[in-house]
Amino acid sequence: MSVTEEGKLFTPTFVMGWFANLFQFLVFYFLITTMALYAIKEFQASEVEAGFASSSIVIGAVFSRFFSGYIIDRFGRRKIVLISVLVTTIACALYLPIESLPLLYANRFLHGVGYAFAATAIMAMVQELIPASRRSEGTGYLALGTTVSAALGPALALFVLGTFDYDMLFIVVLATSVISLIAGVFMYFKTSDPEPSGEPAKFSFKSIMNPKIIPIGIFILLICFAYSGVIAYINAFAEERDLITGAGLFFIAYAVSMFVMRSFLGKLQDRRGDNVVIYFGLFFFVISLAILSFATSNWHVVLSGVIAGLGYGTLMPAVQSIAVGVVDKTEFGTAFSTLFLFVDLGFGFGPIILGAVSAAIGFGPMYAALAGVGVIAGIFYLFTHARTDRAKNGFVKHPEPVALVS
Numbered sequence: 001m002s003v004t005e006e007g008k009l010f011t012p013t014f015v016m017g018w019f020a021n022l023f024q025f026l027v028f029y030f031l032i033t034t035m036a037l038y039a040i041k042e043f044q045a046s047e048v049e050a051g052f053a054s055s056s057i058v059i060g061a062v063f064s065r066f067f068s069g070y071i072i073d074r075f076g077r078r079k080i081v082l083i084s085v086l087v088t089t090i091a092c093a094l095y096l097p098i099e100s101l102p103l104l105y106a107n108r109f110l111h112g113v114g115y116a117f118a119a120t121a122i123m124a125m126v127q128e129l130i131p132a133s134r135r136s137e138g139t140g141y142l143a144l145g146t147t148v149s150a151a152l153g154p155a156l157a158l159f160v161l162g163t164f165d166y167d168m169l170f171i172v173v174l175a176t177s178v179i180s181l182i183a184g185v186f187m188y189f190k191t192s193d194p195e196p197s198g199e200p201a202k203f204s205f206k207s208i209m210n211p212k213i214i215p216i217g218i219f220i221l222l223i224c225f226a227y228s229g230v231i232a233y234i235n236a237f238a239e240e241r242d243l244i245t246g247a248g249l250f251f252i253a254y255a256v257s258m259f260v261m262r263s264f265l266g267k268l269q270d271r272r273g274d275n276v277v278i279y280f281g282l283f284f285f286v287i288s289l290a291i292l293s294f295a296t297s298n299w300h301v302v303l304s305g306v307i308a309g310l311g312y313g314t315l316m317p318a319v320q321s322i323a324v325g326v327v328d329k330t331e332f333g334t335a336f337s338t339l340f341l342f343v344d345l346g347f348g349f350g351p352i353i354l355g356a357v358s359a360a361i362g363f364g365p366m367y368a369a370l371a372g373v374g375v376i377a378g379i380f381y382l383f384t385h386a387r388t389d390r391a392k393n394g395f396v397k398h399p400e401p402v403a404l405v406s
Helices: 012-032 035-043 047-075 077-094 101-129 132-163 166-190 214-241 244-272 274-294 298-325 329-361 363-382 389-393
Strands: none
Touching: 012 047, 012 077, 012 101, 012 132, 012 166, 035 047, 035 101, 035 166, 047 077, 047 101, 047 329, 077 101, 077 166, 101 132, 101 166, 101 329, 132 166, 132 244, 132 298, 214 244, 214 274, 214 298, 214 329, 214 363, 244 274, 244 298, 274 298, 274 363, 274 389, 298 329, 298 389, 329 363
8 A cells, every 4th residue: 555645744765865865976076076186196197187087977977967867757766766876886886996097987987877867866756755835845955965965075085085095985985875775775665656647758859858947957057157166166266365264164154054044945935936035045146256256364255155055055956946846747857857967067067168267367257257147047037937926926736745655
């Protein structure tokens, strides 16, 4: 017999999904910040080769986004979660015996493919566990896992390397992936896939890029492009202005402020609509970049981190909630794959373009220009999603949560 835990958010399956998502992203952040130096030390890689060793996981992820949503929706999230998390675990195990740079590239690409499928399928599955009337609140809690991993992953990885070596880091990475796999197995047995509505969809452009997600996808692409300037260059900016201490505390301040506000903002989005939360996030996002543009003291950088938590930390989960709110539950896979394709494009091309921009005009003017990009994103939102009933009025009835197997 199956039951639906209507209205209840923190079910055991939701919690296990949260941990599965957290540990997938922890593994990503453990390695994305350490892989370039590993390639240099272990394989005498050049700076370009080292950069490719770090970014090839993103290349694998972007490649997968073009068809992962269709496969997840077509063949069922439960199977894809299990298979993809198993693939990422195998990739994590393969880091230990690799003895050449080409094999490292190949394994990073494989890891990226598994990671993209796993992250998309886990989020699609967990979204079905969230009561429709608490969609934004639940999405906010789910997004906290990503925030925590982004704040703690690099620091923990550097601690392991400082205390031990890369072999120990790869053991920690494997153990973390195994925990995610255990959580995935739990979810497999405790959930069921939604019943298909009509004939199975054929692979098409809509399978790659869901048209309903494109407007909010363009919005988040602009936001991620602007925020990539923080992710990629805050350390170089801090070294130039002698603000290393502030840069070290930036992401901790970001995580704390997002954590404190997340529950309130998620409930507000459910009750009052998307607009009030998006405009709140945009305001603080632009302010955080403006503060960075003229920062001359460590406390300026920390303050920017606190405000960024209210800005970008608000916008990303809010946009995820919007994405699942404009599609049927049978399209959650393509909704997330489309959304994250735009996210990947913003974070992927942003550092490349902004590297040239910062070299030409400096970091301060670059952050001021990125604040302008945030304003442009807000204007685009004003003329697209902001005009919908959901954005103005709050919760719109959505398909009920997935049935839990008792």
